[in-house]
Structure formats: structure tokens, C-alpha cells
Amino acid sequence: xxxxxxxxxxxxxxxxxxxxxxxxxxxxxxxxxxxxxxxxxxxxxxxxxxxxxxxxxxxxxxxxxxxxxxxxxxxxxxxxxxxxxxxxxxxxxxxxxxxxxxxxxxxxxxxxxxxxxxxxxxxxxxxxxxxxxxxxxxxxxxxxxxxxxxxxxxxxxxxxxxxxxxxxxxxxxxxxxxxxxxxxxxxxxxxxxxxxxxxxxxxxxxxxxxxxxxxxxxxxxxxxxxx
Amino acid sequence: xxxxxxxxxxxxxxxxxxxxxxxxxxxxxxxxxxxxxxxxxxxxxxxxxxxxxxxxxxxxxxxxxxxxxxxxxxxxxxxxxxxxxxxxxxxxxxxxxxxxxxxxxxxxxxxxxxxxxxxxxxxxxxxxxxxxxxxxxxxxxxxxxxxxxxxxxxxxxxxxxxxxxxxxxxxxxxxxxxxxxxxxxxxxxxxxxxxxxxxxxxxxxxxxxxxxxxxxxxxxxxxxxxx
DNA sequence: ATTACTAGGAATCGAGTAG
DNA sequence: TCTACTCGATTCCTAGTAA
Numbered sequence: 251x252x253x254x255x256x257x258x259x260x261x262x263x264x265x266x267x268x269x270x271x272x273x274x275x276x277x278x279x280x281x282x283x284x285x286x287x288x289x290x291x292x293x294x295x296x297x298x299x300x301x302x303x304x305x306x307x308x309x310x311x312x313x314x315x316x317x318x319x320x321x322x323x324x325x326x327x328x329x330x331x332x333x334x335x336x337x338x339x340x341x342x343x344x345x346x347x348x349x350x351x352x353x354x355x356x357x358x359x360x361x362x363x364x365x366x367x368x369x370x371x372x373x374x375x376x377x378x379x380x381x382x383x384x385x386x387x388x389x390x391x392x393x394x395x396x397x398x399x400x401x402x403x404x405x406x407x408x409x410x411x412x413x414x415x416x417x418x419x420x421x422x423x424x425x426x427x428x429x430x431x432x433x434x435x436x437x438x439x440x441x442x443x444x445x446x447x448x449x450x451x452x453x454x455x456x457x458x459x460x461x462x463x464x465x466x467x468x469x470x471x472x473x474x475x476x477x
Numbered sequence: 478x479x480x481x482x483x484x485x486x487x488x489x490x491x492x493x494x495x496x497x498x499x500x501x502x503x504x505x506x507x508x509x510x511x512x513x514x515x516x517x518x519x520x521x522x523x524x525x526x527x528x529x530x531x532x533x534x535x536x537x538x539x540x541x542x543x544x545x546x547x548x549x550x551x552x553x554x555x556x557x558x559x560x561x562x563x564x565x566x567x568x569x570x571x572x573x574x575x576x577x578x579x580x581x582x583x584x585x586x587x588x589x590x591x592x593x594x595x596x597x598x599x600x601x602x603x604x605x606x607x608x609x610x611x612x613x614x615x616x617x618x619x620x621x622x623x624x625x626x627x628x629x630x631x632x633x634x635x636x637x638x639x640x641x642x643x644x645x646x647x648x649x650x651x652x653x654x655x656x657x658x659x660x661x662x663x664x665x666x667x668x669x670x671x672x673x674x675x676x677x678x679x680x681x682x683x684x685x686x687x688x689x690x691x692x693x694x695x696x697x698x699x700x701x702x703x704x
Numbered sequence: 705a706t707t708a709c710t711a712g713g714a715a716t717c718g719a720g721t722a723g
Numbered sequence: 724t725c726t727a728c729t730c731g732a733t734t735c736c737t738a739g740t741a742a
Contacts, residue, residue: 251479252478255551255554255555258554258555258558259554259557259558261558262554262557262558263557272724272725272726273725273726273727274725282717282718283718283719284718284726284727285717285718285719285720285726285727285728286716286717286718288726288727288728289716289717289727291726291727292726292727304725304726305725306724306725307724307725308725308726309725309726312611312612313558313611313612314611315611315614315615315667317611318611318612318614318615319615321555321558321559321615322559322615324482324551324555325552325555325556325559327482327485327486327489328482328485328548328551328552328555329552330486330489330490331485331486331488331489331540331548332548332549332552383539384539384540384541384542384544384545385488385539385540385545387542387545388542388545388548388549440542499705499706499707500706500707500708501706509736509737510736510737510738511707511708511737512707512708512709512736512737512738512739513735513736513737515707515708515709516708516735516736518707518708519707519708531706531707532706533705533706534705534706535706535707536706536707
């Protein structure tokens with residue numbers, strides 16, 4: 251099965267005429283011996299999952315119909331796991347206390363004016379930090395499929411403030427706010443920051459370590475992200 | 478790895494709090510022994526791919542961050558295989574001669590009028606049958622993501638004609654026609670039928686067994702299919 | 705009911721090597 | 724070079740049980 255996946259990968263990178271593979275190369279890719287690679291190919295062919303045809307410099311492999319079917323099963327499982335059908339992106343994570351920088355940044359007049367203008371609310375001076383759980387983290391890239399509200403960067407005499415992406419979000423099913431994604435964040439990919447018209451921590455009675463869900467509506471016409 | 482996939486499937490079907498699994502059930506799903514299922518869970522936990530917590534009636538499994546990452550790799554491979562980025566769905570297959578029913582159906586005035594009206598051409602009285610190659614067949618479900626042109630069914634005194642879905646398509650890179658998908662087809666999933674303003678077989682100089690490519694433009698704003 | 709240890713039989717792996 | 728066979732070494736699996 252893993253061999254079939256590897257071949258699918260090679261196949262996708264080749265044309266429709268099939269991938270040119272040697273047992274040695276397949277072995278290297280999979281971290282197994284050339285002999286095992288050879289055996290896998292024999293087995294996969296015997297199971298009707300691939301078609302093989304010898305070439306001078308290796309062999310040409312095409313995924314057979316039954317092979318595609320098996321791969322499609324895996325694909326369906328992974329699709330179900332990563333992209334449960336929904337009209338919103340739901341992220342969950344635990345609250346933690348940051349360095350207090352959020353308040354400083356959000357209060358900057360250059361940002362604040364844009365928040366009021368583009369989000370329609372004057373943000374409480376402070377951010378709520380959420381460390382995403384593993385599953386939410388894996389789904390975070392879906393944010394890139396949503397049209398962001400761009401808060402432009404500005405200079406404030408002494409220093410520069412970078413641009414920020416926002417996404418409207420409903421926090422804990424109660425409060426309308428926004429997810430903030432600094433284009434250059436000091437946090438890793440597993441953290442999101444939230445703002446709202448009110449102090450979320452107080453309004454929701456939250457303490458560090460508690461789990462909060464954030465729901466970000468998907469745009470009605472999501473545009474394809476071109477990687 | 479396969480165990481992790483199975484758990485991802487169960488996880489997707491459960492809530493965010495984790496999937497409730499017993500080793501026996503996992504064993505049954507994977508076609509292995511309860512002992513092996515237990516061992517797999519121990520290994521996956523040791524590798525940091527899942528989190529486990531005992532419950533009276535089994536255990537609660539959550540996919541860990543590293544587990545999600547591994548699954549995402551597989552997902553990326555399969556995405557590459559099944560959905561190479563493109564603005565169109567390209568299907569290939571071999572021509573074969575059907576029972577001649579195509580001509581009969583297409584010529585029905587109830588259909589023909591709608592073809593003219595909705596497709597903008599008067600179809601040649603006959604269909605070109607294509608048996609899809611394995612890869613194309615696996616991608617055929619993508620058709621469901623395209624807004625179909627619906628040709629409505631009708632009754633003709635003596636008998637009934639069912640509704641038909643159409644998709645505009647370019648045949649062999651030359652002729653603008655349409656893919657026909659009868660809602661109740663007598664062919665299997667590996668066959669598509671083509672119509673065009675001209676006789677495709679003659680216009681393209683095609684014979685049975687030859688391979689033809691059909692390109693179906695994807696709608697600019699594909700709507701999510703809700704299963 | 706669970707999970708998971710142990711032991712030994714079964715399956716798999718890869719070094720050597722032939723074609 | 725390439726693929727793929729043989730065969731001994733190793734890994735993996737499951738039946739029997741314990742907890």
C-alpha cells in the first residue's frame with residue numbers, strides 16, 4: 251500500500267504514459283532494499299493494482315484501475331479528516347497568556363483606525379492567544395482559502411508596523427470578533443490571536459488552559475489558492 | 478501507517494474530543510487480531526502520532542500533531558495524483574461502438590429542442606462512446622463539482638425519457654461539444670457519451686479503440702457538492 | 705467487558721547472486 | 724546496468740492469558 255502511494259506520487263509527477271522507475275530508485279525513496287522494491291512491484295502487479303512494462307533503463311509503471319480505486323479510498327478518508335464539509339472553518343485551542351504585546355499593537359492608532367474602518371468595531375486593547383489543538387492546526391492552512399481583510403502596515407516615526415491579515419470570526423459561539431494573523435508573527439503556526447469589541451477573557455469568563463472554539467465563515471465563492 | 482489512517486477515519490466521524498475505539502473494533506476494521514491492534518496503538522503513541530486516554534468502554538484516540546503532519550503528507554501525494562492543478566477536467570478514453578441507441582435518444586424532439594436551446598447547437602444524431610482509462614475514471618467524480626446543464630426529461634405518449642446532465646467539453650482539442658450523463662445510464666461509471674454539432678467519428682477520423690481526450694472546463698466558481 | 709504481555713510460529717526482509 | 728531468485732536472518736503476527 252505504501253509502495254502504491256509512492257508510485258502514485260511518481261506517477262503524478264510524470265505524464266499520462268506512466269512513471270519511469272527503477273527498483274533501486276523506488277527502494278531508495280521508500281528506505282527499503284532493492285530486492286523488496288522488486289518484490290513489491292511484482293506483488294502490486296499480481297494484485298492488479300499497477301501495470302508494468304519493461305524499459306531499457308528501468309520500467310514504466312502505470313496505476314491500474316483497481317489501484318486508483320484503492321488510492322481513492324485513502325483519499326476519501328483523508329478528505330474526510332482534513333476537510334469535513336462545512337461552510338465555516340472551525341478552530342479550537344487553549345488560551346494562554348502572551349507577553350502582553352497584543353494590547354500594545356492593537357492600540358496603535360495606525361492599526362486601530364483601520365480596524366474600525368474595515369472590521370466595523372473598535373477593538374478592546376488586547377488580544378486573546380489561542381494555541382490550536384493538533385487537528386485545528388492541520389486545518390489552519392484553510393485560512394489561506396479565505397479572502398483576508400488586510401490591515402496595512404505603517405510607520406510611526408520611531409518604528410515600523412507590518413501588515414496584518416484579519417478574518418471575521420465568532421468566538422465561543424457568542425462574540426463577533428476577528429482572527430489576526432501577523433504577516434511576520436513572533437508566534438508559530440500553532441497560535442492564533444483574537445480581537446473583539448470587548449475583552450474576550452472577561453466577557454467569556456475564560457482562564458488560561460481553557461478550550462475555546464472559533465468559527466470563521468468561509469467566503470461564499472472561495473478562490474483557489476495557487477501554490 | 479495504515480492504522481493511523483484508520484484512526485483518522487474514525488476520528489473524522491467523531492467529534493473533536495477524539496474517537497472512542499476499542500482494540501477489538503479497530504482489529505475488526507483492519508482485518509487483524511485484537512493483539513495487533515493493541516500493539517499498533519502502543520506504537521503510534523510511542524511515535525507521538527496519537528494521544529490516548531482510557532475510557533471504561535475502550536479508549537479515546539486523538540490524532541497528535543505529528544500524526545496530522547504525516548497524514549497531510551499522504552494527503553498531499555493523493556491530491557497531486559487525483560487533482561493535478563488545472564482549470565479543466567481532462568478525461569481520456571478509448572472509443573467503442575455502442576448499441577446505436579445514442580442516435581435514437583439524441584434525435585428525440587424533446588431532447589433536441591433543449592440541446593439547441595441550452596447548449597446552442599443542434600446535435601449530430603448519434604453519440605460517441607468513450608471508455609475511460611483508469612486514471613480518468615478515478616477523476617470522473619470531479620464532474621459532480623461542475624454545474625451541470627440539465628436537460629429535462631419528458632414523456633412522449635408511448636414512453637418516458639429521463640433527465641440528462643450535460644457538460645460543455647472540447648473533444649480532441651478541436652471540436653466543441655458536450656459530455657452527456659444520463660441520470661439512469663445503461664453504461665457503467667467508466668463510460669461517457671459525447672455529442673457535438675457534427676459527427677465526431679467522421680470529423681476527427683476516429684476508429685474504435687483509438688484514444689480521445691475530452692477537456693471539460695471547470696466552472697469559475699465551483700460550488701461545493703454536499704454529499 | 706477492557707488492554708496488553710509472552711512465546712513461538714508465520715511472514716517478510718535483504719545479502720548474495722543469476723540471468 | 725537492469726530485475727528478481729534463493730535462503731538464512733529478522734521482524735511481525737496472533738493464540739493463550741494475565742491484569
